[in-house]
Amino acid sequence: MRFATTIAALWLLGSTAWAQSPEDPLASSRWEDMRRVFFADATVVFDERVRVSAPATAENPLDVPVLVDASRLRGVEEVVVFADFNPILKVLDFRPGAARASLGFRLKLQQSSPVRAAARTADGRWHVGGTWVNTTGGGCTLPSTGSASPEWQERLNEVSARLWPRIDGGERLRLRIIHPMDTGLADGVPVFHIERLSLQGADGRTLIDIHPAEPVAENPVFTIDLPPGLAPGALALHGRDNNGNRIAAEVAR
């Protein structure tokens, strides 16, 4: 009888865990840890409407292209991107204001890992999508090429940007910022990364806020899609890195 009770208790425990966390479609041994770290007690669902595009095999672990698109969900307030097997889990988060809930960027991968995006909707639920990226690794513990060259010191936080019309009548902004984005994990190279970027329309409305973390690739490139009907006039980009250096640029339209 006691044996049966134990079995029942185990079964209950098992089923409770099951109810709290649906099975990870990427079958990662780290998923339970990810859930605890990023979502605590919040409701989490795996949702195919959150799309993460990345190559199945990354040729350059220092510069892995990723496109996160949560725009098929309504009312996305925040998106967090993380990689289960990176030594620094969080890659970045962003809050789409008037911009589409999508963002293209590049990250450093230390080893093969799921790359996931979690989009929080107004009801507090997290919708998670992701994909596996295989790589030879070493991306996070290598020093940036910038840290070995004087060029970035002269051009630090320099922004180059360009706008394209989109087929839906909106616009696409691509921008690149000169920054070593050092993780602090390479010997003798302190952590040094952009930690905040904010894009405003000509009317002062926030289009998107981005908080890059250490794993974002050196000299980051971002792809941001803007909806039709923005106020005419230049866009303004403001930001800073963790050493307090300012980023400021205007994108003429």
Place this chain on the structure above:
Amino acid sequence: MSARRLCLALLGALCLAAAAPLRADPALFDYRLTPRALAEGVYVLTGLQQDFSTRNGGNIVNTGFIVGDSGVVVIDSGPSLRYGRQLRAAIARVTALPVVLVINTHHHPDHFLGNQAFPPATLAALPATREGIVREGEDFNTNMYRLAGDWMRDTAVSPPTVALAPGRLQAGGRELELFALDGHTGADLAVLDRASGTLFAGDLVFHARSPTTPHAVIARWLASLDVLAALPFTTLVPGHGPVAQDDTPLRQTRDYLHWLDGQLRSAAAAGLDMTEVLALPLPRLYARWAVAQEEYARSVAHLYPALERATLEHRDER
């Protein structure tokens, strides 16, 4: 059937058998290298149309050797010590003459990691190829262990000791002409055997397989192909893919590089994110080549960042 007829028929069958590269035997670490005669004293060993793997041991490359009156010239030493040793044994089955020169056409791992099997004094390359091997050889070697596993056992980097220069070269009693080119890497050597008209083009030329681009400068590469196209060759040995009796591999490589360059430039000009460039479909002509999708994805990673950067900085990248 007369004896002579039977002999010819057998030879034909042997030729056919040798034309298709034999599958390596991973259980025995036997590459089953089979030299095929292209002309009097000129041999090729054809690799598989694949990516590096633990099944093929890295044998995806064409190597060759030329037998003269007094010695043997080897062109590229293959991806591993085991390959180098088995290449040496294969040469010994053809001739008792010694290997007097081992040429590395460029500094990619499948072209020089067999060097160790040959005397250091015979190892030769362009100076910039030697520098590339010294600078990047260890990283290449580590990566090859990861990709090909135990096939790589005991393989170490053995850099060339003889500096080659473009022009005529007498070696082993054979007259060769060397062409110092670039574009696939910073230094690419092509070797023409004057007696037979056989051109060993190294990785400047691919055939029915997508070219690889980790160190490519496409404009330079295209200029090098123009030089090769003007040579009086009768047989063309590409770095990867089947041997040809005409310039088909040369034209294929040129057309692919033009297409790749145009595709990436127009993608950058249209503001495509790198993930979107990766998702673009390949033309049917290239999609059916060996490892086409894989090489395209690698080329996007190699070449797209500089092009998109130029677009964002409103520069013309040439």
